[in-house]
Amino acid sequence: MTTRAPAQALRIEGLHKSFGDLEVLKGIDLALDEHEVVCLIGSSGSGKSTLLRCINLLEEIDAGRIFVEGDEVTAKGVDVNRIRRRIGIVFQAFNLFPHMSVLDNVSLAPRKVLGLSRTDAEARATELLDRIGLADKRNDYPDRLSGGQQQRVAIVRALAMQPDLLLLDEITSALDPELVAEVLNLIRELAGNGMTMLIATHEMSFAREIANRVGFLDAGRILEIAPPAEMFSAPREERTQQFLQRVIAAGRL
Amino acid sequence: MTIGGGPIDSGELIGLAGRGGPRRSPRRMPPGEAVRSTLIALVSTIVIFGVLAVVITSSPNWPDVQDKFFNGPILASSWPKIIEAFGTNIALFVIAELLILPFALVLAILRGLPGPVFFPFRLLATFYVDFFRAVPSVVIIYLLGFGIPGLGLAGVPEDTFFWGVVALTLVYSAYVSEVYRAGIESVHWSQEAAARSLGLSRLQALRFVIVPQAIRRVIPPLLNDFIGLQKDTVLVSVIGVVELFREGQIIKAAKFNFTPFIAIAVLFLVITIPLARVTDWLVARDRARQVAGR
Numbered sequence: 001m002t003t004r005a006p007a008q009a010l011r012i013e014g015l016h017k018s019f020g021d022l023e024v025l026k027g028i029d030l031a032l033d034e035h036e037v038v039c040l041i042g043s044s045g046s047g048k049s050t051l052l053r054c055i056n057l058l059e060e061i062d063a064g065r066i067f068v069e070g071d072e073v074t075a076k077g078v079d080v081n082r083i084r085r086r087i088g089i090v091f092q093a094f095n096l097f098p099h100m101s102v103l104d105n106v107s108l109a110p111r112k113v114l115g116l117s118r119t120d121a122e123a124r125a126t127e128l129l130d131r132i133g134l135a136d137k138r139n140d141y142p143d144r145l146s147g148g149q150q151q152r153v154a155i156v157r158a159l160a161m162q163p164d165l166l167l168l169d170e171i172t173s174a175l176d177p178e179l180v181a182e183v184l185n186l187i188r189e190l191a192g193n194g195m196t197m198l199i200a201t202h203e204m205s206f207a208r209e210i211a212n213r214v215g216f217l218d219a220g221r222i223l224e225i226a227p228p229a230e231m232f233s234a235p236r237e238e239r240t241q242q243f244l245q246r247v248i249a250a251g252r253l
Numbered sequence: 254m255t256i257g258g259g260p261i262d263s264g265e266l267i268g269l270a271g272r273g274g275p276r277r278s279p280r281r282m283p284p285g286e287a288v289r290s291t292l293i294a295l296v297s298t299i300v301i302f303g304v305l306a307v308v309i310t311s312s313p314n315w316p317d318v319q320d321k322f323f324n325g326p327i328l329a330s331s332w333p334k335i336i337e338a339f340g341t342n343i344a345l346f347v348i349a350e351l352l353i354l355p356f357a358l359v360l361a362i363l364r365g366l367p368g369p370v371f372f373p374f375r376l377l378a379t380f381y382v383d384f385f386r387a388v389p390s391v392v393i394i395y396l397l398g399f400g401i402p403g404l405g406l407a408g409v410p411e412d413t414f415f416w417g418v419v420a421l422t423l424v425y426s427a428y429v430s431e432v433y434r435a436g437i438e439s440v441h442w443s444q445e446a447a448a449r450s451l452g453l454s455r456l457q458a459l460r461f462v463i464v465p466q467a468i469r470r471v472i473p474p475l476l477n478d479f480i481g482l483q484k485d486t487v488l489v490s491v492i493g494v495v496e497l498f499r500e501g502q503i504i505k506a507a508k509f510n511f512t513p514f515i516a517i518a519v520l521f522l523v524i525t526i527p528l529a530r531v532t533d534w535l536v537a538r539d540r541a542r543q544v545a546g547r
Contacts, residue, residue: 058446085452095447098543099466108461109451141543161451 008070009034009165009196010055015064017047017054024050026220028064032165035194039207039228042217043243048200049092051217052167055198056089069164085113088158089167092174094150096142096157102129103138106157114161121160128156132186148179152186159190166190168199204247208232216240324512331504335516338500341414343524345486345496349421350479357426361433362459378430385427391488394420398492417489425482432474436467469539476532480525487517 008031015028024047032038040048053059055066057073057080066074073083097105106125110116116124129135132152134145142150151171158166168187172180184206191197191210201207207214208228215225216237224237235241309315363371363378385393397420402411410416440463448458468475487498495503497520501513 053446056450058450081449081452081454084450087450089450091443091447093443095443097444097447097462097466099469109453112457112461113452143543157451 008032009036009068010198011067012055013065013067015051015054015066016062017050017059018062024220025054028220028222030215030222030225032196032198034196036212037191037195037197037199037210038225039211039214040198040200040217040222041202041204041207041214041243043246046217047220048217049169052089052169052198052200055165055167056087057083058089081113085109085161086164087167088161088163088165089169090151090154090158090171092170094142094147094154094174096150096154098142101139101141102134102145102153105142105153106160109157110160125156125160128160129153132156146179147175148182151175151179151183155183155186155190164196166195166197168197168201170200170202172201172203204232204244216243218243321509322511322515324510327504327508327510327512328516331508331513332516334500334504335497335513335520338495338497339520341494341496342483342486345414345417345421345489345494346479346483348418349425349482349486352418352422353426353429353482356422357429358433358464360426360430361437364430364434365437382427382430385424386431390420390424390485391491393424394488395491397423398489413489413492413494417486417492417494421482421485421489425478425485428478428481429475432471432478433467435474436471437463439470440466469536472532472536476529480529483525484521 010030010032012028012030015025016023017025028047028051030038040051042048050059054061055068061074064074065072068083068086072078096102097108100108103122103125106128107116107118107121110121110124111118114121126135126138129138132155134149134153134156137145137149137153142153145153151174155171171187172183175183180203184203187197187199187206188210199207199211211228213225214228214231215222216231216235216239217223218239224231224235224240226235231240232244235244310319312318360378360381363374364382366374394417398413398416401409401416437459444462444466445458448462449455453461486496490496490499490502493499497517501517504513505511
């Protein structure tokens with residue numbers, strides 16, 4: 001049954017997820033090639049965040065299968081901690097650890113999960129922080145940083161685990177408009193370096209620019225998925241057209 | 254006695270205003286007004302306490318009361334024994350606190366474990382807390398102190414001090430585990446999600462992310478329980494441990510005088526109040542470190 005497709009970074013088959021009586025995901029099929037960037041758009045409540053959380057196994061799924069690099073992560077008896085270290089996720093609200101310095105935030109998991117020594121983990125963390133221009137903030141606590149800086153630290157914290165796949169859950173939605181650019185620039189750079197990413201976003205122009213494909217999620221289904229040029233200029237589905245018209249009316253495209 | 258400086262700033266007295274923290278800046282007063290309000294505070298304090306002192310000392314039986322409760326010579330002669338007995342109370346609560354801190358945390362974590370597999374652990378932990386919070390401490394002390402040595406089992410200590418520590422630990426772990434649990438539940442679930450998403454196991458997430466944040470939040474109520482524990486060490490007197498209260502009773506019986514109990518009250522004040530201030534200061538310092546002077 002398990003057909004191995006070596007170049008596929010992520011494959012989702014028939015994913016269903018309900019919260020009580022509310023079915024949030026009603027059969028999701030999606031595959032990402034290695035180095036591919038896919039953006040998920042859709043109105044709030046369409047299931048974008050839930051889908052990302054399911055891939056990371058932060059939510060238990062009701063039906064369907066998920067493969068990362070050909071390995072089924074939804075198989076019985078699989079070690080979820082091993083799976084999660086291959087999949088990075090960045091949250092809308094950053095979720096940095098407020099009681100730890102920036103350096104400890106970034107080096108905690110490499111030390112405790114990958115077993116790196118403190119020296120090695122901190123060297124790696126400092127190097128990553130240096131790359132985003134925040135090495136001088138490494139001893140500060142997250143609350144001292146701006147939202148944009150916190151979100152970049154959160155991205156670097158995920159990158160420190162050297163994941164195969166990065167999931168971004170509306171990472172600019174909690175930011176002041178003037179701070180959005182610095183975060184998107186970092187994602188642009190990651191895409192340029194070939195990071196495989198699945199991005200839930202409301203930033204349509206960013207999606208158009210960065211994504212290889214854009215998927216429109218509506219009421220728990222991927223209604224339409226296409227290259228951005230096609231998606232934004234000639235969407236096939238009526239629901240997609242309506243959604244994009246609303247976005248345009250709101251001045252967000 | 255004078256209270257030096259300016260008008261009393263309650264924040265400063267309590268030590269809530271840590272360095273760099275969200276400090277309420279004192280209202281700048283013109284020098285004349287500052288002197289005036291200090292004088293008013295001083296005079297009002299002297300008048301109120303003066304009137305109280307006069308009323309009490311002019312009561313018809315004051316000389317008797319003074320002799321029975323505030324007797325200098327008796328205090329002086331019994332002081333060494335009181336201090337020695339106080340050492341027993343300190344040993345009781347220090348040992349108990351050191352045992353309670355980890356044990357109560359284990360209880361709190363057991364109670365919070367999800368899933369059907371851990372149901373028996375949750376059940377046990379819940380029953381434990383219900384039981385030891387419901388039964389009066391003094392009864393637990395009595396039953397353990399007299400009951401277990403009474404079984405005559407080989408290898409079971411008969412030392413009443415030992416059973417006093419055990420009883421206090423069992424009772425107060427129930428309270429403290431609830432404090433921990435409240436702290437753990439107050440940490441937003443997204444913190445656990447972030448930790449688990451990085452590949453940390455459930456225990457690692459608790460150990461490095463959830464519990465450190467929880468403990469910071471519950472230090473004031475934790476101190477509350479520990480002050481209660483310190484006071485309750487006198488209950489251990491019921492199984493014959495010669496601690497402060499028991500020593501006071503012995504002196505009272507010998508000399509028909511209550512002065513030792515005044516000394517006991519003062520001793521507990523002397524250890525508790527500085528501890529509360531130091532804790533306030535620690536909490537404020539920690540908060541100041543985390544929250545920016547943005």
